[in-house]
Amino acid sequence: xxxxxxxxxxxxxxxxxxxxxxxxxxxxxxxxxxxxxxxxxxxxxxxxxxxxxxxxxxxxxxxxxxxxxxxxxxxxxxxxxxxxxxxxxxxxxxxxxxxxxxxxxxxxxxxxxxxxxxxxxxxxxxxxxxxxxxxxxxxxxxxxxxxxxxxxxxxxxxxxxxxxxxxxxxxxxxxxxxxxxxxxxxxxxxxxxxxxxxxxxxxxxxxxxxxxxxxxxxxxxxxxxxxxxxxxxxxxxxxxxxxxxxxxxxxxxxxx
Amino acid sequence: xxxxxxxxxxxxxxxxxxxxxxxxxxxxxxxxxxxxxxxxxxxxxxxxxxxxxxxxxxxxxxxxxxxxxxxxxxxxxxxxxxxxxxxxxxxxxxxxxxxxxxxxxxxxxxxxxxxxxxxxxxxxxxxxxxxxxxxxxxxxxxxxxxxxxxxxxxxxxxxxxxxxxxxxxxxxxxxxxxxxxxxxxxxxxxxxxxxxxxxxxxxxxxxxxxxxxxxxxxxxxxxxxxxxxxxxxxxxxxxxxxxxxxxxxxxxxxxxxxxxxxxxxxxxxxxxxxxxxxxxxxxxxxxxx
Numbered sequence: 001x002x003x004x005x006x007x008x009x010x011x012x013x014x015x016x017x018x019x020x021x022x023x024x025x026x027x028x029x030x031x032x033x034x035x036x037x038x039x040x041x042x043x044x045x046x047x048x049x050x051x052x053x054x055x056x057x058x059x060x061x062x063x064x065x066x067x068x069x070x071x072x073x074x075x076x077x078x079x080x081x082x083x084x085x086x087x088x089x090x091x092x093x094x095x096x097x098x099x100x101x102x103x104x105x106x107x108x109x110x111x112x113x114x115x116x117x118x119x120x121x122x123x124x125x126x127x128x129x130x131x132x133x134x135x136x137x138x139x140x141x142x143x144x145x146x147x148x149x150x151x152x153x154x155x156x157x158x159x160x161x162x163x164x165x166x167x168x169x170x171x172x173x174x175x176x177x178x179x180x181x182x183x184x185x186x187x188x189x190x191x192x193x194x195x196x197x198x199x200x201x202x203x204x205x206x207x208x209x210x211x212x213x214x215x216x217x218x219x220x221x222x223x224x225x226x227x228x229x230x231x232x233x234x235x236x237x238x239x240x241x242x243x244x245x246x247x248x249x250x251x252x253x254x255x256x
Numbered sequence: 257x258x259x260x261x262x263x264x265x266x267x268x269x270x271x272x273x274x275x276x277x278x279x280x281x282x283x284x285x286x287x288x289x290x291x292x293x294x295x296x297x298x299x300x301x302x303x304x305x306x307x308x309x310x311x312x313x314x315x316x317x318x319x320x321x322x323x324x325x326x327x328x329x330x331x332x333x334x335x336x337x338x339x340x341x342x343x344x345x346x347x348x349x350x351x352x353x354x355x356x357x358x359x360x361x362x363x364x365x366x367x368x369x370x371x372x373x374x375x376x377x378x379x380x381x382x383x384x385x386x387x388x389x390x391x392x393x394x395x396x397x398x399x400x401x402x403x404x405x406x407x408x409x410x411x412x413x414x415x416x417x418x419x420x421x422x423x424x425x426x427x428x429x430x431x432x433x434x435x436x437x438x439x440x441x442x443x444x445x446x447x448x449x450x451x452x453x454x455x456x457x458x459x460x461x462x463x464x465x466x467x468x469x470x471x472x473x474x475x476x477x478x479x480x481x482x483x484x485x486x487x488x489x490x491x492x493x494x495x496x497x498x499x500x501x502x503x504x505x506x507x508x509x510x511x512x513x514x515x516x517x518x519x520x521x522x523x524x525x526x527x528x529x530x531x532x533x534x535x536x537x538x539x540x541x542x543x544x545x
Contacts, residue, residue, distance in 0.1 A: 004334045004363065005366065007366075008367075008369060021413055021414045021415060022411045023413070023414045025448075025450040026480055027480060028478035028479040028480040028482060029479040029480075031479070033410040033448075034410075034411060036484070036486055037373060037376075037410065040373045044372045077369045081341060081372075082303045083301075120308065121304035121305060121307045122305055124306035124307065124310070190307060193308045
């Protein structure tokens with residue numbers, strides 16, 4: 001084992017002894033100096049998670065969060081120096097983290113917070129002008145064969161818990177009473193420089209899911225009708241336009 | 257074919273005080289346009305596809321010189337440099353045309369792991385050769401002169417054969433890279449290792465200084481109760497560091513100086529006051545000898 005392998009392994013595991021071959025000019029025990037590095041690594045990674053999962057931290061309290069995040073860090077050190085990617089699978093860890101089992105919605109709240117970080121840093125794309133969108137959509141000739149390009153920051157989440165309401169209850173807005181155990185569908189996007197989070201209906205979720213998968217507008221509408229869904233088409237399109245989520249409307253490519 | 261990245265043609269940071277750019281201050285900086293020599297950013301924070309980080313940095317870059325400061329290249333690492341990371345750095349340099357690019361004499365990656373800290377090196381011939389090879393590779397692939405930052409360390413390797421300033425001098429001599437002199441790191445390391453900061457400075461090639469960092473430290477005690485200083489960038493600059501900075505300026509003349517603050521970030525006004533204090537010293541520092 002090289003000296004740096006031993007050093008790296010001991011950093012992440014507080015039960016491992018301080019590596020051999022270290023010294024300290026004061027004559028102090030190198031262990032007390034090595035502890036600084038150990039603490040820097042663990043606390044900086046835990047802080048990175050705390051920054052990205054603030055509501056998860058509020059739901060379980062700071063001490064519990066730091067202990068949970070510390071165990072995650074030890075099981076999954078970063079694989080890249082790009083720290084905005086770190087903790088992408090934290091929700092999966094939380095889901096199987098036994099001590100958090102009595103907060104069953106915790107993992108989905110983490111998923112919702114992850115989507116917000118992703119939306120914050122997602123690629124830029126210029127939204128289509130609202131009037132132009134209306135014009136194209138109201139032209140009967142093109143309507144049937146359009147593919148709707150949505151902003152790269154836009155993502156959906158389906159949860160058996162009231163994940164948006166739980167998240168919103170930890171923002172500054174006044175809290176409206178809700179049942180955390182009622183299913184909710186979330187839409188996250190970045191509108192200009194702000195990340196926005198909405199609760200949407202199941203029908204809206206399925207319809208936008210189809211659009212994200214590249215299904216044409218007419219096929220997505222047909223599918224929605226077939227599902228007997230609660231989609232309010234005009235309202236949904238109006239919302240997508242007003243939140244600047246539509247970046248292009250392109251004719252469906254006709255295969256040769 | 258993509259153009260090779262290169263640093264901005266006005267290639268030096270102005271010999272004035274600058275600040276680390278914090279997301280908390282993005283809007284205020286654009287609204288108030290404070291009188292500063294430059295801004296510095298951590299390269300890794302901007303390795304994202306789009307959104308507010310690029311939006312604000314793009315606009316701020318139009319108004320100010322920029323220093324790109326890497327914290328994740330692991331120049332001292334045992335393994336090869338991460339080519340994907342070098343490409344991400346090249347893309348940022350191409351996009352923002354910074355006046356300066358700097359990195360640390362430290363390691364932070366090992367195998368597939370990134371440890372998110374600046375870890376200490378054994379100062380011996382093997383490490384020296386490896387660090388020089390890595391810096392050669394960085395400078396040739398990014399087509400720029402790297403400024404190498406002296407580290408803050410808390411312990412040393414028993415089998416080190418070179419003193420830290422001698423090691424740094426030799427790296428600079430062999431690779432032609434410049435020095436990012438972190439005065440706080442000099443102070444922190446010297447206290448932690450019972451060295452005289454002035455003797456440490458004497459042993460450094462101060463003529464190669466392209467930028468200076470000033471920051472605050474936290475104070476702890478080791479197992480013998482001796483002062484253990486921790487480079488946490490979370491406090492105002494200590495008086496001893498200001499004193500050492502004056503000594504440095506007397507030797508280097510005015511050099512671009514960053515007020516570094518990454519934790520417990522105060523208002524922009526507080527940081528501007530520290531920058532003004534550095535500017536005052538820079539103004540009286542005279543020309544480069």
